[in-house]
Amino acid sequence: MTGLRIVLLGPPGAGKGTHAKVLSRTHGILHISTGDILRSQIQAGTELGKRAKSFIDSGKLVPDDLVVEMIQDRLNRPDVQKGFILDGFPRTVEQAKALEAMLEASKTPLGVVLEFATSEAVIVNRLSGRRACPKCGTNYHIRNIPPKQEGICDLCGSALIQRKDDKPETIRERLKVYHEQTAPLIKFYKKRKTLRAVNGDLEIEPLQAELAKQLQTL
Ligand code: AMP
Secondary structure, three states: OOOEEEEEEOOOOOOHHHHHHHHHHHHOOEEEEHHHHHHHHHHHOOHHHHHHHHHHHOOOOOOHHHHHHHHHHHHOOHHHHHEEEEEOOOOOHHHHHHHHHHHHHOOOOOOEEEEEEOOHHHHHHHHHHEEEOOOOOOEEEOOOEOOOOOOEOOOOOOEOEOOHHHOHHHHHHHHHHHHHHHOHHHHHHHHOOOEEEEEOOOOHHHHHHHHHHHHHOO
16 A cells, blocks of 8 residues: 555545545555645645635635645655645646646656545535534534534544535535536546546445445555
């Protein structure tokens, strides 16, 4: 499994973050989430965070040049040598081309792109019920994955929040953005024969089993 480079592709609410965390634990692969990095930049009040905030809050994509530079910095760090799971990147064809160029330069191609094919009803239900820990990034769902104590993170005890971009109007905008700008990546990676689809509508455990099976056959 060493050196496995995986991209998780799919609409918001498909379960990419949840499953990236599980795969990271079970397979010992580094999890890189551009959404998590951007949110921590906002919290830390950095220049990048300030520039990214209004895009994120309104459900739009942060401009390619900012995100590509951010991911380039991340992929230059030594801990990526053992492989990684990219969660939320690439999100545009421009980003995918930039990633391809970076990985070609280091002679470390992608192993697989896992597409979480997920229906709209499931997405809206998951995002509207999602609650997040602002401190450690753990996600919950008011019905599907409730914390032990309502409103409190099991892991670090912080008060859970609803992400601003999980409000209904912003969910609609994010889905529109996904269809217009990110869905073309399905064709992009099909052409490169690196794409495999999994059923994103499945509950956590069966999808976890499906993902583990996919990774076993690589
Ligand atoms: P996520 O946590 O992956 O749903 O990302 C939350 C928000 O961060 C997205 O709606 C975008 O505004 C921004 N974002 C995350 N990853 C990217 C990316 N690869 N390109 C552009 N914007 C991104």
